[in-house]
Amino acid sequence: MKNKIMLCVLLVVILLPVLSCLSAQNSDKFNTDLESQYLMENSKGVVVFNHQAHADMLNDCLVCHHNGEPNKCETCHTKDHKVNTKTAYHKNCKGCHKKLKQGPTKCSGCHKK
Ligand code: HEC
Ligand code: HEC
Numbered sequence: 642m643k644n645k646i647m648l649c650v651l652l653v654v655i656l657l658p659v660l661s662c663l664s665a666q667n668s669d670k671f672n673t674d675l676e677s678q679y680l681m682e683n684s685k686g687v688v689v690f691n692h693q694a695h696a697d698m699l700n701d702c703l704v705c706h707h708n709g710e711p712n713k714c715e716t717c718h719t720k721d722h723k724v725n726t727k728t729a730y731h732k733n734c735k736g737c738h739k740k741l742k743q744g745p746t747k748c749s750g751c752h753k754k
């Protein structure tokens with residue numbers, strides 16, 4: 642019995658620093674300077690995306706960077722991906738605006754000529 646308790650204590654002592662190190666690395670990935678605004682040029686007209694403002698107001702990076710990496714959506718959502726670039730953005734951007742009833746949902750609210 643005593644041995645089992647000692648084993649548990651030992652495991653916790655060894656595992657805790659490993660776990661906290663892993664989670665620290667995870668949050669460090671998102672602890673980075675943001676590009677404050679993106680001008681997304683496309684055939685429908687440019688979309689001005691205020692990145693920093695969204696990050697601040699939503700206080701959550703993963704709601705958009707859903708794969709846990711702060712990288713560009715196009716790295717995966719190419720034109721040929723099963724969720725292509727346009728669908729990925731429309732679902733993410735418009736989807737949230739609809740859900741929260743805040744932010745533009747009409748074409749011209751995002752696409753400026
Ligand atoms: C509302 C959605 C949204 C939120 C919230 C958001 N981002 Fe982004 N982020 C994007 C989009 C979209 C792009 C890519 C724009 C492009 O490629 O034109 C991007 C790009 C980036 C990039 C650049 C990647 C590269 O390789 O150039 C980094 C870094 C990044 N975001 C970090 C963050 C961090 C850190 C947070 C949270 C503090 C955050 N983002 C919150 C949507 C978001
Ligand atoms: C590392 C690759 C990768 C990156 C980067 C990435 N995604 Fe995805 N995304 C995926 C995969 C894989 C799926 C799931 C496709 C499937 O099997 O349905 C997905 C699905 C989605 C979906 C569809 C969800 C649904 O319910 O249908 C949306 C919307 C989306 N991504 C938006 C984004 C946005 C916006 C960004 C950038 C801020 C982004 N993704 C970055 C890989 C990625």
Ligand code: HEC
Pocket residue numbers: 688689690691694695699704705730733734735737738741743744745750751
């Ligand atoms: C998880 C929720 C969420 C996602 C995802 C999101 N938004 Fe928003 N967005 C909001 C909210 C909330 C507002 C309203 C802010 C206000 O009225 O103060 C807003 C406002 C806006 C506005 C008008 C205000 C401004 O910043 O000019 C634009 C344009 C916009 N969003 C574009 C986008 C684009 C483009 C994307 C995808 C790359 C996106 N949003 C993704 C929640 C979201």
Ligand code: HEC
Pocket residue numbers: 681682683684685688726727730731734735738745746747748749750751752
């Ligand atoms: C919440 C913002 C938002 C709304 C509302 C919106 N879009 Fe978009 N749309 C985007 C973003 C972001 C992209 C991706 C831009 C990029 O990749 O440069 C995009 C891409 C597109 C593309 C692809 C263009 C290309 O060159 O591949 C078309 C077409 C498009 N939208 C049409 C529409 C139409 C039609 C509506 C209205 C029914 C609409 N969008 C509403 C944000 C929006």
